[in-house]
Amino acid sequence: MRIPLLSLLMLVSTGCQPKSKSDKPEVAQKGQEDTLMETSLTADQLKGYETAYFASGCFWCVEAIFESVKGVKEVYSGYSGGTEKNPTYKEVSYGKTTHAEAVEVYYDPKIVSFAQLVQVFFGSHDPTSLNRQGPDRGAQYRSIAFYKDEAQKKIITDYIAQLEAENIYGRPIVTEVKKFDKFYRAEEYHQDYEKRNPNNTYIQNVSVPRLNRFKENFKSYLKKESH
Template sequence: MKMIKIALSALLLIATTSCQPETKNTNTTQVVTQEAVKEVIADPVDLQNYETAYFASGCFWCVEAIFESVKGVAEVYSGYSGGPEKNPTYEQVAYGRTRHAEAVEVYYDPEVISFTQLVQVFFGSHDPTSLNRQGPDRGAQYRSIAFYKNEEEKKIITDYIELLESKEVYGRPIVTQVKEFETFYKAEPYHQDYEKRNPNNSYIRNVSIPRLNRFKENFKSYLKEEAH
């Protein structure tokens, strides 16, 4: 009986710590959470003055929070990229009905943080040896992808992968896709700044915040003052 209780508790934890929708009908959740979006202040800066970078490394709630803590980053949006389908929805992507991955769009100041450093943040904040999985989230929609917009960015990514593997940093082969960037579809409004606005969500408490804290511990020199 004790073993059964332990097993049920483990299953409950997994069920409540998933980035996927709890039900196939997310309309109720969307209506409720979109009300909170009204409290989010509009972009305080002109983002046209910043460079952009794109990454996918698991649930975009986690990834967005990590990059937003990095100095030189002005804004980060959660969204979908890496697949051919146009205008995908969260439900479609989260249930693996597209070839997109949950991704982020990072607006950054290259005079403060370089693309090379953002690549270091990317590889240092997730497990790039885990195929189609990050933490409790499984499926190709959670795969690791480093997108590049030109040959220079591609070389930075591939050179860094070679460096990590030559030093056997992870002890296993890196399975991150190095993929040319095509299109980024911004996720629904209620996903933006999700961690900040939903601190009591079980997934945020058990998965996202611990992941963010591990990153902060290892990349202290990369953090904004308010992120320390």
């Protein structure tokens, strides 16, 4: 299957800056967090949607990108791709596990297809950068496209072959194509982090610019409120 290529703007600087050991993530102000929790879908509501899993750097940035895509109902930040059970943010972000920061995407396949989500994934980070996204370094920030069955695997590998055949990036793609096993949801303060912390300097200087670059190239994929 040939998937139409979108106009991709790939910059090394699209990754999130590393969180230093002294950083303490800001939490939502009272009232803002309550509103976010009220608008979240329940587990029963989410049962009606398909799921897809991706890793492409800091999950704060990746979550915000997928949440802007029409047909996507919910996105959670978490950890996947490794073998350790119940990893924590401190363990993963310090490179003490084999997991990567990842996202779980709930989507309506009648509105957005898995193939289109794969396009979003490749169009919103640098898949030629090994164990790094921008200034974020380490295997915990590696690029992974997860698949749940052979049909999804073919969609991913065919798209990679197409990107490389047309030399979109000018360098070999190093994205892992990995069978999905387990997703561990991150701590609550990481969920909707960008929305909860709009005044955070990290969000303003790194996450928002990355999101805006994505929006500029994928205008037809955006929810109306994301324009």
